[in-house]
Amino acid sequence: MSPPEASYDRALVHRVAGALRRIGRHYFRAEVEGLHHLPAGGFLGVGTHNGSVMMPDMFLWFAHYYQEHPHTPLYVLAHDLLSKGGALARAAARLGAVRAEPSAAERLLAAGARVMVYPGGDFDAEKPFHARHRVEFAGRTGYARVAVRAGVPICPVVSVGSGR
Template structure:
């Protein structure tokens, strides 16, 4: 089974209910997660659009998933559009059963048209492995496919921002040069291979294998955006993207201003 053949029918609600308590314990205890505004997510198909932080072990995904399940119950599916690497080997079954889908427009549109909530991280690994000094910066690298997906499916967009993920270890640089040198950009479609500093291995090149620090993760869910109502029947993709990123940046700036200390929150 290739990643192109994985669809949302693979999700196993029984499996999700088994995994959720573990994710909840990690999110609530280790990362002291705080999620505000999840009740703003409307019923039916909706595209959640979030920033992404924490490198290859980004924990903003389970934090949002736990809060979504607490608000709506595990019976309401939340699908996560993810990088192909998650579906290699046993990942096809494990992540597929918990609601992960390959980040393909047609896959997302199918789930959304069937009335499912779906979350996408347009910045992907590029944003998740940005320098820690840019932890309060929204960076989608010009990717606007999420807007076309929402328009094609005819669903609203709900922006989400999280602070704290880029403090789970110290990302010292972007690492795009090293990614090209190692050819992981060609082999695995990974655009960044930063130097990182953390526990227990200290300074590590490429893909920091250190254990994530227990940085407090704070998430804010913003108001839903009805694209047709706000931007008309023939909207400009660039205009919508600019508005959404500005709203997300404003919310992330507020979270950053209220953050007293790194890691501690």
Template sequence: MDAPLASLRRAVFRLAEQGAALSALYHRARLLGCEHLPLKGPVLLVGNHGVWGYETPAFFHLIHQGTGRYPLGLTERGFFRIPLIRTVLPWLGGVEGTRENAMTALRAGSLVVCYPGGAWETFKHSHGRYRLRWEQSLGFARLAARAGVPVVPFAGQGVDDTFRWPPGEERLRVRLTNDDKYRMPLVMGMGPLPWPVRLTFHLGTPHAPPPPDASESRLRAFRDTVAASVRGLLTRHSHA
């Protein structure tokens, strides 16, 4: 990487860090259960995504504060088809969500964050608040089995309350691509800012990965167990 581009990358990263810190301060964000994250070595965090994915910078900021580690986020592949975004996202810790990229990150000992709901949860309807949209995805279960890494479930409270859906929300959705999951909702904040709700992220007890040769049924059972852990964290701490 040449010097001007490296300088630009560092400047963008510093600006993003400042923005994430301000977002965490604005939302009085907190991270509970940080003792479940190792201070070194690979681990896969799996949990729910908020509307527009707005909460992610604050979450990553808290993880870095609590562990000294910069997490990497597996990002919906569709976003890497947008020229500017596919350039900047890797500068900010976003990795295109392929199995190969994820394996490379875990083999390097990284702390990797995965949102199995992807765009389905990011661009949700109002009635989809705090509902997991993991569909039939086995990606993270296969990844954990193949890499042999623990999975730490997490749940974000407040992440679907930072914006609100206006009346007639279905008519106000913008289709970004032909894929139905990329229908972006138009939501409202408090004037130019998101609503100042508190963001709380709960980390659960790690799950040991399935064996590398796990059957489809065992992978499905593992996925459902992790999903149940996330739902349990959401329910248990819904009034925290």
């Protein structure tokens, strides 16, 4: 199996990020703040999983990240659905999706990469509307151990409004 960096397609990432930014600006009126606080090197971004399987907040974060950091890939630890074969998995890999497993994250972080994880997964994505302001990681804390072992900071990525 080839490393995720082999599948990453910078040109595709920039085309998709540009389209998502335009959609976010005109349709959602999305704003992203705080990108200037990201560390210069590798980090583990930890986000909440809002908007069910569509995750509009993740796509908007992705788009704005690449506007500010066009030359630095952001890998995303993805559900098995996006990492096991098929056209969708190949497209996701070209955009930086990597199977969500600690060894993949540790290898990327050891190489100085920036990695994003949404530890709550299905639990966080499918929480009821009345719980939309709660973060539900369902006891999943492995991301913290991964960051400690890799010696990288954890950068929280928070969205407001996507669960409405």
